[in-house]
Amino acid sequence: MRKYIFVTGGVVSSLGKGLTSAAIGSLLECRGLKIGLQKLDPYLNVDPGTMSPYQHGEVYVTEDGAETDLDLGHYERFTNAVLTRASNYTTGQIYHSVITKERRGDYLGCTVQVIPHITDALNEAITSAEDDVDVLITEIGGTVGDIESLPFLEAIRQFALDKGRSHVLFIHLTLIPYLRVSGEMKTKPTQHSVGRLREIGIQPDLILCRTEKEMGSELTDKISLFCNVEKPCVLQEKDVDYSIYELPLMLHQQGLDRILCEKLGLETRDPDISAWAELVERIKNPKRELEIGVVGKYIVLHDAYKSVYEALSHGGFANEAKIRLRKIDPEELTPDNVAARLDGVDGVLVPGGFGERGFEGKVTAVRYARENRVPFLGLCLGLHAAVTEFARNVCGIEDAGSSEFGDQWTPVIDLMEEQKKIRNLGGTMRLGAFPCKLAEGTRAREAYGVEDVQERHRHRWEVNNAYRNTLKEAGLTIAGVNPDLDLVEVVEITDHPVFVATQYHPEFKSKPTRPHPLFRAFIAAACAPRPEPQPKHNRATA
Numbered sequence: 017m018r019k020y021i022f023v024t025g026g027v028v029s030s031l032g033k034g035l036t037s038a039a040i041g042s043l044l045e046c047r048g049l050k051i052g053l054q055k056l057d058p059y060l061n062v063d064p065g066t067m068s069p070y071q072h073g074e075v076y077v078t079e080d081g082a083e084t085d086l087d088l089g090h091y092e093r094f095t096n097a098v099l100t101r102a103s104n105y106t107t108g109q110i111y112h113s114v115i116t117k118e119r120r121g122d123y124l125g126c127t128v129q130v131i132p133h134i135t136d137a138l139n140e141a142i143t144s145a146e147d148d149v150d151v152l153i154t155e156i157g158g159t160v161g162d163i164e165s166l167p168f169l170e171a172i173r174q175f176a177l178d179k180g181r182s183h184v185l186f187i188h189l190t191l192i193p194y195l196r197v198s199g200e201m202k203t204k205p206t207q208h209s210v211g212r213l214r215e216i217g218i219q220p221d222l223i224l225c226r227t228e229k230e231m232g233s234e235l236t237d238k239i240s241l242f243c244n245v246e247k248p249c250v251l252q253e254k255d256v257d258y259s260i261y262e263l264p265l266m267l268h269q270q271g272l273d274r275i276l277c278e279k280l281g282l283e284t285r286d287p288d289i290s291a292w293a294e295l296v297e298r299i300k301n302p303k304r305e306l307e308i309g310v311v312g313k314y315i316v317l318h319d320a321y322k323s324v325y326e327a328l329s330h331g332g333f334a335n336e337a338k339i340r341l342r343k344i345d346p347e348e349l350t351p352d353n354v355a356a357r358l359d360g361v362d363g364v365l366v367p368g369g370f371g372e373r374g375f376e377g378k379v380t381a382v383r384y385a386r387e388n389r390v391p392f393l394g395l396c397l398g399l400h401a402a403v404t405e406f407a408r409n410v411c412g413i414e415d416a417g418s419s420e421f422g423d424q425w426t427p428v429i430d431l432m433e434e435q436k437k438i439r440n441l442g443g444t445m446r447l448g449a450f451p452c453k454l455a456e457g458t459r460a461r462e463a464y465g466v467e468d469v470q471e472r473h474r475h476r477w478e479v480n481n482a483y484r485n486t487l488k489e490a491g492l493t494i495a496g497v498n499p500d501l502d503l504v505e506v507v508e509i510t511d512h513p514v515f516v517a518t519q520y521h522p523e524f525k526s527k528p529t530r531p532h533p534l535f536r537a538f539i540a541a542a543c544a545p546r547p548e549p550q551p552k553h554n555r556a557t558a
């Protein structure tokens with residue numbers, strides 16, 4: 017019989033429910049269980065695809081091309097769960113489906129209401145993600161007490177009633193604030209939050225307390241008593257010292273996975289958490305420290321490039337290096353100040369993005385990296401910047417650019433013919449996994465060690481095939497191509513420590529325990545002593 021774990025959050029938002037859910041998943045996997053992970057988000061947007069990265073952080077893309085909440089990135093980084101469209105639902109999506117049914121007349125004239133119609137649709141959404149797993153972990157977005165989360169809580173209460181209480185577990189993640197004035201840790205907000213849950217009819221089985229300081233047993237006993245949760249089921253999630261990847265070990269040391277299995281009646285093998293233990297040792301004892309310049313438009317919000325930053329640290333783990341980030345606003349980069357702004361960085365990364373703002377600064381950063389032989393990785397729009405720079409300064413097409421930014425440029429980056437046709441009908445984004453064939457003898461092929469890979473996309477514009485030969489003849493290697501659509505996927509300058517740019521987003525597939533090959537190779541090059549600059553390619557400026 018399949019088991020279900022629901023994770024709710026109390027007191028404040030941003031407690032790390034996503035990370036906690038992911039860590040719980042990883043611990044269950046260490047016991048040999050097959051898990052699924054899912055998030056229900058309380059906002060009305062139908063998906064986060066159209067939400068500003070400044071507000072909502074990165075849009076995470078699944079293999080099947082769903083644009084989802086960034087917490088799904090944590091799920092994939094911590095576990096092997098297969099995430100799909102069914103792994104993220106929003107209130108907007110649920111209402112949209114119910115209203116569409118109503119318009120079609122599916123409800124046969126009955127009054128359509130939050131209970132039971134929305135709650136039923138939520139329960140269907142939950143079961144749609146349970147395919148072939150032993151345990152499905154569903155994170156409920158928002159904070160208990162929010163008006164918006166109420167239908168979710170009502171739905172999971174009904175869900176537990178329907179499945180039987182022995183198959184469902186409720187975990188509540190809460191905050192125990194530390195008051196500096198009195199030097200005390202306070203349980204009252206947690207008591208109130210659990211009170212709200214119990215009013216709706218949900219009694220949490222486990223309480224995980226986010227704390228700044230170690231909690232003594234008097235506190236956990238108090239929470240147990242007031243919140244009606246058994247003493248061993250009040251655990252703490254103290255702020256981590258080094259890295260979020262300490263979380264699985266921290267929870268395991270308190271017996272979390274054992275308790276979960278006992279409560280759910282799951283018999284498993286002994287847990288093997290050696291991979292996490294080794295990883296944490298590695299993270300705690302780096303042999304070197306590197307600085308990577310990230311030249312991206314959304315640098316003000318760390319979450320906007322979440323997967324990129326994580327993948328960089330993973331590349332660091334593989335090379336026993338601690339990564340420091342130098343976040344650089346491309347709008348402030350000019351040919352005059354680029355050397356000063358990027359001085360001393362061990363690598364330059366230009367991530368993805370939409371819109372023209374800052375694009376010229378990115379091109380300037382690419383040129384600096386190319387000419388000074390600084391390891392470079394370009395992702396999606398970063399590839400557009402790399403190809404534009406190469407076309408302008410090496411091929412001599414001075415007005416090379418992307419038609420994304422208007423028709424004043426010679427379009428070395430353009431929409432493909434078929435896209436131009438579909439464009440008028442809306443929806444042209446290339447989303448999700450596509451195949452890529454890597455050419456023999458390239459850096460990319462060497463890094464991956466295989467010829468055929470699948471990587472995830474989220475973009476519209478492509479390298480214009482009409483300029484492929486011009487670029488190639490001037491020395492840009494087309495290292496990867498989509499074999500079905502004949503589109504450029506990877507470009508590189510092979511005669512450079514590492515200068516690779518991808519049309520896809522490799523950052524979505526990197527895990528701490530399995531760093532992405534391109535990030536591993538990029539950081540490995542960043543670790544090596546820098547060769548002397550040899551700006552031999554420049555034609556336009558020579």
Ligand code: GLN
Nearest residue numbers: 368369396397475476477
């Ligand atoms: N704006 C570019 C495009 O749509 C790149 C998108 C991205 O970097 N994700 O093609």
